[in-house]
Amino acid sequence: MSGGRRALPYLLLFPGLLWLVVFFVIPLVYMGELSLRTGSLTEGFFFNWQFSNYSDVLSDYSQQFLRSFIYAGVATLLALLIAYPLSYAISFRGGKYRNLLLFLVVAPFFTTYLIRTIAWQTILTDQSPLVEFLASIGLTSNGRILDTPASVIAGLTYNFLPFMILPLYTSIDTLDRRLIEAAKDLYASSKTAFLKVTLPLTAPGIVAGTLLTFIPASGDYVNAYFLGGRNQAMIGNVIQSNYLVTSNYPAAAALAFILMLIILLLVVIYIRFAGSEALMGDEASTT
Amino acid sequence: MEAASIHNEGGASPFKRASRAIGDKLLPIFAGLAILYMLIPIVVIAVFSFNDPQGRYNFEWVGFTTEHWANAFGIPELTSSLVTSLQLAAVATVISAVLGTMIAIALVRYEFYGRKPTNFLIVIPLATPEVVIGAGLLSMFISFSFPLGFVTLLIAHVMFCISFVVVVVRSRLIGFDRSLEEAARDLGATPAQTFRLVTLPLIAPGIISGSLLAFALLIDDFVISNFNSGTTVTFPLYIFGASQRGIPVEVNVIATILILVALAAMAIVLWQQYRADKMAKVEPEPDPMQEHPRESRKHAVTKQTP
Numbered sequence: 001m002s003g004g005r006r007a008l009p010y011l012l013l014f015p016g017l018l019w020l021v022v023f024f025v026i027p028l029v030y031m032g033e034l035s036l037r038t039g040s041l042t043e044g045f046f047f048n049w050q051f052s053n054y055s056d057v058l059s060d061y062s063q064q065f066l067r068s069f070i071y072a073g074v075a076t077l078l079a080l081l082i083a084y085p086l087s088y089a090i091s092f093r094g095g096k097y098r099n100l101l102l103f104l105v106v107a108p109f110f111t112t113y114l115i116r117t118i119a120w121q122t123i124l125t126d127q128s129p130l131v132e133f134l135a136s137i138g139l140t141s142n143g144r145i146l147d148t149p150a151s152v153i154a155g156l157t158y159n160f161l162p163f164m165i166l167p168l169y170t171s172i173d174t175l176d177r178r179l180i181e182a183a184k185d186l187y188a189s190s191k192t193a194f195l196k197v198t199l200p201l202t203a204p205g206i207v208a209g210t211l212l213t214f215i216p217a218s219g220d221y222v223n224a225y226f227l228g229g230r231n232q233a234m235i236g237n238v239i240q241s242n243y244l245v246t247s248n249y250p251a252a253a254a255l256a257f258i259l260m261l262i263i264l265l266l267v268v269i270y271i272r273f274a275g276s277e278a279l280m281g282d283e284a285s286t287t
Numbered sequence: 288m289e290a291a292s293i294h295n296e297g298g299a300s301p302f303k304r305a306s307r308a309i310g311d312k313l314l315p316i317f318a319g320l321a322i323l324y325m326l327i328p329i330v331v332i333a334v335f336s337f338n339d340p341q342g343r344y345n346f347e348w349v350g351f352t353t354e355h356w357a358n359a360f361g362i363p364e365l366t367s368s369l370v371t372s373l374q375l376a377a378v379a380t381v382i383s384a385v386l387g388t389m390i391a392i393a394l395v396r397y398e399f400y401g402r403k404p405t406n407f408l409i410v411i412p413l414a415t416p417e418v419v420i421g422a423g424l425l426s427m428f429i430s431f432s433f434p435l436g437f438v439t440l441l442i443a444h445v446m447f448c449i450s451f452v453v454v455v456v457r458s459r460l461i462g463f464d465r466s467l468e469e470a471a472r473d474l475g476a477t478p479a480q481t482f483r484l485v486t487l488p489l490i491a492p493g494i495i496s497g498s499l500l501a502f503a504l505l506i507d508d509f510v511i512s513n514f515n516s517g518t519t520v521t522f523p524l525y526i527f528g529a530s531q532r533g534i535p536v537e538v539n540v541i542a543t544i545l546i547l548v549a550l551a552a553m554a555i556v557l558w559q560q561y562r563a564d565k566m567a568k569v570e571p572e573p574d575p576m577q578e579h580p581r582e583s584r585k586h587a588v589t590k591q592t593p
Contacts (some may be wrong), residue, residue: 009397013405016386016449023446027423034426041390082321089318099560103553104322108329110549114526115509115542118534119328122335125346145337161325211414219416222509226530236418243422243514249429256422260415267414 005262028260040209045250053254059237061076065262068234071149072218073217075156076164079213080206082157091173098233102169109162117155117226124227147229155223165211171205172198214264235259327346329546336539343533359544362537367523371540375437376505377522379444384498386445387452388490394453395460408500410448420447421514428515443515444505451504452497459493503549 035053037045058065090101109115123130124145135143145151175198183193221236228234235255242252313349335345339352360366412420424443428435467489471481509523516524526538 003374006399009393009399012389012393012397016453017405017408019386019446020412020449023424023442024420025408025410029418030418030430031423031426036428044324082324085314086318088322089314092525093315093318099557101322103320103557105325107546107550107553108325110503110553111329111332111542111546112509112523112526114509114523114530115332116328117333118530119331122331122346127347157323158328184579195565208439215414215416219418220510221418221434236416239418240513243425246322249426251423253426260419263416264414 003028018182030258034249035257037250039250041247041249044223050250053250057251057254061235062111064233064235064238065258067232068218068259069234069262070213071224071234072158072220074154075160076210076214077151079230080162080168080210083161083168083209084206087165087172088168091169098173102165105165106162113159114222114226116159117222120151120155120158121146121226124154139152146227149228149232151227152232152234153170153225155227156217156220159220159223160213160217163216164209167208167212168202171202175201186239189250203274207270211267211270215267218263219259259276332539333543333546336536336543338487338536338539345534345536355540359515359537359540363537364511364539365525365535365541368520368522371437371519372506372522375440375444375504379441379448380498381503382441382446383448383452383501384494387449387497387501388456388494390449390453391456391460392490395457395463409450409453409562411449412456417447417508417510418514421511424511435515436519439515439517440512440519440521443511444508447508447511448501448504452501455497455500456490456493459496462491493522506545528584553563 002220033047034045036050037043037047038053039049088103090098090105094101122128125131125143126146131140131143131145134140134145135226139150147153178199179201182191183197184190186197218234221234221240224234224237226230239255239259242248242255294472303506315384335348336355337351338345338348339354340347341349341351352422390405390409393399394402421443424439424446425435427433432524433439455572468481468485472478476484507523508521512521513527520528526534529535529538
């Protein structure tokens with residue numbers, strides 16, 4: 001009986017973890033192998049430790065890498081600036097309508113991602129009322145929003161906002177309100193109470209939200225494709241077109257590998273700096 | 288909060304009081320604007336489903352027509368892509384829900400060696416951009432010359448969803464009362480009966496919410512599908528293909544229908560929650576420490592859970 005019980009967790013884990021190993025870990029090994037090949041689509045690609053693929057793509061596409069991380073960073077910051085007050089307002093002022101308000105906030109994300117992005121294309125198109133208004137007060141470069149960095153960042157911010165709102169809302173809503181009252185009873189001003197109590201206690205939500213927004217945003221190519229035109233390509237666009245349009249597999253695989261490594265590095269640094277409870281969420285379950 | 292502000296206002300200057308009043312109003316106004324911002328695109332989608340564009344592009348408002356609503360399923364490629372998406376999402380949801388739930392149960396209920404690497408393996412796909420997941424799978428399929436299509440899409444979808452299911456189901460399992468299972472065993476139930484009659488009904492809400500999340504993610508997936516679809520066309524892939532030659536208005540109609548279905552499903556969930564809250568209120572909750580009714584209810588609920 002006890003032998004059976006000891007084997008049970010492994011039996012439960014086995015099929016799911018096998019799927020993840022075979023279809024997530026091993027593909028990455030193949031991607032690494034593909035990135036070190038050389039050749040062409042017609043002659044075939046041969047493996048010969050072609051490390052120069054990496055230096056080639058880094059020098060060819062450094063601009064797109066930089067653009068991806070800057071756009072994703074700005075979008076993450078904007079999403080945080082929108083999501084924090086919004087989540088705070090829903091949690092503290094929403095009263096019995098809290099669930100309804102939260103529902104209204106995530107409702108748009110039940111439509112297809114592409115359709116949402118195309119809706120922004122409609123809103124930001126050159127003759128739209130919004131763009132004409134922004135142009136009339138001088139907020140556009142030569143009367144356009146579409147195909148500028150602003151439209152790509154706006155799209156990224158919008159599309160990944162729920163990934164920011166949901167963890168933030170959870171951490172703000174589970175905050176013990178009595179701690180804020182205690183701070184105020186001890187003569188802390190509202191501002192001090194917020195900075196010394198609310199903000200540190202909701203930090204796990206901020207960490208989870210920023211990671212969940214930044215990671216998909218930096219690899220995204222849908223927003224740049226629909227809202228950015230020719231000159232706003234992000235690294236996702238380059239990977240997509242090298243894999244699926246020009247079939248330049250080794251370069252595409254090298255780019256994808258570099259993207260993954262940079263993001264892993266950033267995540268590790270960020271978690272060291274901010275604590276890991278938010279992402280792993282396991283500390284609670286091991287007790 | 289009211290008590291605290293009264294308490295602070297005693298020594299505040301009129302200027303401070305005025306700025307606080309503005310601050311109190313500012314937050315709801317900001318939240319209202321933000322919610323409006325979230326909702327504008329779906330309003331645009333719904334409104335443009337009634338448009339009557341002259342050219343191929345549905346970007347400018349021309350005139351009102353219900354013609355495209357009548358013809359919602361009249362474009363064969365569009366309808367078949369929708370059917371493919373639904374089939375794919377349904378099968379992948381079932382597989383990933385079963386595999387993910389098994390992992391979640393193992394993680395929460397059992398002590399075993401290798402917990403850290405298991406957790407790492409669950410989290411790492413969530414911390415990887417979709418474009419890398421899609422590219423990795425495609426690299427492997429290319430190396431084996433494996434034909435791309437429904438099967439590769441299914442493999443990719445399940446892989447992508449397992450981690451999400453694990454995270455959701457695990458969070459629901461943590462608050463699980465194990466004494467109920469012990470009671471069943473004491474009353475002579477076999478382990479199988481205990482699982483079927485006690486454990487499963489109790490963790491069912493977690494499995495359902497995990498599955499719903501998986502289904503919503505899958506029906507919407509574009510990036511990973513884009514890499515591994517071959518000639519199979521799902522709903523998002525149809526839209527992507529159509530975007531180059533002009534998206535038919537029927538896409539807006541179907542998108543609007545999908546939102547309405549999701550809204551109805553969520554409304555049912557909210558209504559049930561509201562009913563459960565109402566029933567919970569019937570029990571008296573005397574709590575002299577609390578002055579504010581809404582907050583006292585919240586704390587009462589958190590107190591009951593451990």
